[in-house]
Amino acid sequence: MPNIRVLRDIKARQGVAANEITRHAYLFVARNQSLPSQVRYQAQLQLNLFGRYTRSITVKNRCTETGRGRGVISEFGLCRFQFRQKALAGELPGVHKASW
Structure with missing residues (x-):
């Protein structure tokens, strides 16, 4: 919702x-x-x-998941926390964790 x-x-x-x-x-x-x-x-x-x-x-610009208005990555429409969660879960195509 x-x-x-x-x-x-x-x-x-x-x-x-x-x-x-x-x-x-x-x-x-x-x-x-x-x-x-x-x-x-x-x-x-x-x-x-x-x-x-x-x-x-x-x-x-607001996060489409939580409605948060700060820290929104406009390319994905997600706040930084939701972006991180979805990236770690592999739900964002083309995004993966950087390796050292």
Whole structure:
């Protein structure tokens, strides 16, 4: 069963992917000083209507097993402890313990 933090991160990633182009267009219009202030104001109002999980800042790399947000190896999507456990168990293809 996935952790609630992992589910929240998946939801945030999907929301950002679905609304990224539209949000950037509104941001460009809202920050463009050469446009009339009424147009920029309307763009800012549209930006405020977007939900929480449409901002790219809400996406955080988390371990897919435990939901831990620190020490995540992004190539595998695992925190360092889970990575080590799975590597020692031989569950990660192409990863083996270094020999002296």
